Amino acid sequence: MIEIDWKTIRLQIIVVFVVLLILMVWYAVIRLEWQNPVVNLNMKYPAVGPEQKLSFSVSDTGIGLRKVWIGIIKDGRETVLSEKNYPPPGFFGGKAAHEDIVKLTIEPKKLNISDGDAVLRVEVRDFTWHGWLNGNKTLIEKEVKIDTVPPTITVLSKAHAVVQGGSCLAIYKLSKPCPVTGIYVGKNFFPGYAGYFKDPTTYLAFFAANYDQGHDTPLSVSVSDFGGNNSTVPLPGYVLKRAFKRDTINLSKSFMERKVAEFNVDMPKNVSVVEKFLKINSDLRKKNNDLFESAWKKTEKDMLWDGPFMRLARSANEASFADHRDYRYDGETIDKQVHLGVDLASVAHAPIKAANRGKVILSEFVGIYGNTVIIDHGFGVLSTYSHLNSFDVREGQTVAKGEIIGRTGSTGLAAGDHLHFGILVHNIFVNPSEWWDATWIKGNVLNKINAVKLMN
Structure with a gap:
């Protein structure tokens, strides 16, 4: 008859129980970590245009990412833009997704989202047991403006003939403030500036023709608004040929x-x-x-x-x-x-x-x-x-x-x-003789500015 060593068995059971308890406590500690996921959402402008590309990073240094949800709330209606679920981590966390780059394109018209004020919402959760097993949550909400309408341009100044190596001034009005605006002379871009006139949508831009740009060089006013809508109109004018020594x-x-x-x-x-x-x-x-x-x-x-x-x-x-x-x-x-x-x-x-x-x-x-x-x-x-x-x-x-x-x-x-x-x-060397000439200054700069001031 085999004698059972109950004392040894009880000890082994206790050891197994303690080990299991330690593992359970350890796993619970992991599952109950308090650190929220991190969202790095940086938009250049708080605006969503007709085809707005969005790219941002999400990360979780703890147990891992569970879900990323992105939506827009406009006029009380929630529109889901993207939803991504990540696979659960293994017991030892080997399969966890700890970081990701989220990319999407927002097209308001296709989603039946009208222009106007809205809220861009990003919600990220991890695999912890917090929130009734729903995980730690990071919620980002950004106020944005849905804008799918290109700006309109009205040229206010007259006479934009510029000689090779010469300077000129253009003044124009936009239907709304724009972060990128200016004059193209061929491929050379000259930024426009707001703030000189009382009207914040009236811009002025000094521009120049390089010494080697010909009569057929196109002149245009080009703008881009916060939503990425672009507009371009020809600038009435031309480049005059000049002989150089x-x-x-x-x-x-x-x-x-x-x-x-x-x-x-x-x-x-x-x-x-x-x-x-x-x-x-x-x-x-x-x-x-x-x-x-x-x-x-x-x-x-x-x-x-x-x-x-x-x-x-x-x-x-x-x-x-x-x-x-x-x-x-x-x-x-x-x-x-x-x-x-x-x-x-x-x-x-x-x-x-x-x-x-x-x-x-x-x-x-x-x-x-x-x-x-x-x-x-x-x-x-x-x-x-x-x-x-x-x-x-x-x-x-x-x-x-x-x-x-x-x-x-x-x-x-x-x-x-x-x-x-x-x-x-800007970045073009021009003939200084124009800037020494009081008559040129008056006719090409001051008269244009004064005429526009009378309009405002």
């Missing part, structure tokens, strides 16, 4: 050796002075021009200037805007460039005055342009001052029209003491 720059051996040595050119030591010059005059010039052409991003949304711009006092014009230059060395043409400014020469180290009121957005050494100051005059209009011997202003400083900002010099790739003066409209 050709100029020959004869480079002496002494200039080449002296100036090239001033630049830290990343090239092998055994390359010729001509190769080094070409790298400076071409590659570095492009890099420097890119810096100038991106400076508009710091522009003030206000018109800081008043009246015609000032020219360097008692100065001679040594080079004109958009001169097409041939660089010759040792009897051969070694490079071709376009001069994007006006060279003005006076006495050595002549005082330079701010051409108009504005804010200094750059005062530093800029490659071939040497010591340079850039002044923002608002609404994308900038003036540039280069080859300075020294400058007396700092970035962020507001300067008055006529305030001394520096002295002329020959820093950078300059042969002699002079001021290289430039005007930028």
